[in-house]
Amino acid sequence: MSKLLHPKATAVWLVDNTTLTFKQIGDFTGFHELEIQGIADGDVAVGVKGFDPIANNQLVQAEIDRAENDPLYKMKLKHNPAARDEDKRRGPRYTPLSKRQDRPNAILWLVKFHPELSDGQISKLVGTTKPTIQSIRERTHWNIQNMQPIDPVALGLCKQSELDAAVAKAAKSANAMTDDERRKLVSTEQSLDMDTEPRLPSNMEGLETFSLSDPRDEDDKKDEDYSDADSFFNLPGSSDDEDDQPR
Template sequence: MTLPLMPKATAVWLVDNTTLSFEQIADFCGLHPLEVKGIADGEVAQGIVGLDPVTRGQLTRGEIARCEKNPGAKLELALSASPAIKPRTKGPRYTPVSRRQEKPDAIAWLVRHHPELTDPQICALIGTTKPTIAAVRDRTHWNSANLKPNDPVALGLCTQIELDAAVEKASVRQRQMQAENPVEESDEAVPDWAR
């Protein structure tokens, strides 16, 4: 169940301005009934100003009246007319200093296991720069002797869903390019190391 915005302040307002039971308020605000009783006694949430859920659009007067008449009823959050807030998924994300040295390992893993990924896709997944990717690919990175390819999902630099989406997008793009420019297979087209 979704909780109201600022649940303790909402509980303070509901205790002060309604005749709802402690269990109803606790269930709606995600608090323990004893905590709501403490709010009513003035022992808990001292100094917290009550937040009116009706003016904030989280409850309706009718919903409060319905639950005041029936102590067994549960308060339900009002549906908001505004769209739900989506979490931010794109853009740079903060990587702690202690985890930044793991980025080249993740780049090496991606270059080895998913060569179809482009540099901008790797930049978006891991939050790195193109020169760092080029240095890892060319083995000119300052720490290339100590690089150990490691899965970026295991390192916590991206999620498995993000990685799968990037790989799928890259493979679709690669199939489209192959369909547009078919290459005939011959002995000269296959490099020596692949024979």
């Protein structure tokens, strides 16, 4: 997609050399119509030399003529085949000077809340270098004590869609749990309500059927009759004669 070169200088030229409305010039150059009015009044862009969009192959005279005859018409930038895919970034993102002081805070936020992101992904998101990221990961950065984690989207260093795409890519490469798999997990309340099967400790396994008595004795006890209460006081195998013998 082609982009307008020197939009403010182009706006100055259009104000000086055409009868276009302020809104038409603002729509074409990307400024508010009040700013264009300020240019016409001499309050804005003082000392800026006009940039001819026709001579620089960005606009054709036919577009200007049509717009001058129709105040509602929006001029279109001349198509430039050489400008194809110029929006695609190559290398680290450029960070304005006014936001570079916030970049370490954004890196700290990404390292803390998205550790799955690689150094290369963080570098492309906020426009930094891998040694800087590594120093923040290892907390050896010279200003680490004064840094606070701040969302890079809130700082304007990247878009939310770019951050989401990077996180999704990192999660996929790491075989992390997907959102659908997380939904299938049982909550804590549900797991507490489930019936649990009693289990013996690992050091007691195999002893659940252990008994000190002889199985044959168990069979003999089944045949004995304890309907008489006095029989409980008689030891097995004892006789009345033994009880009567003097001791």
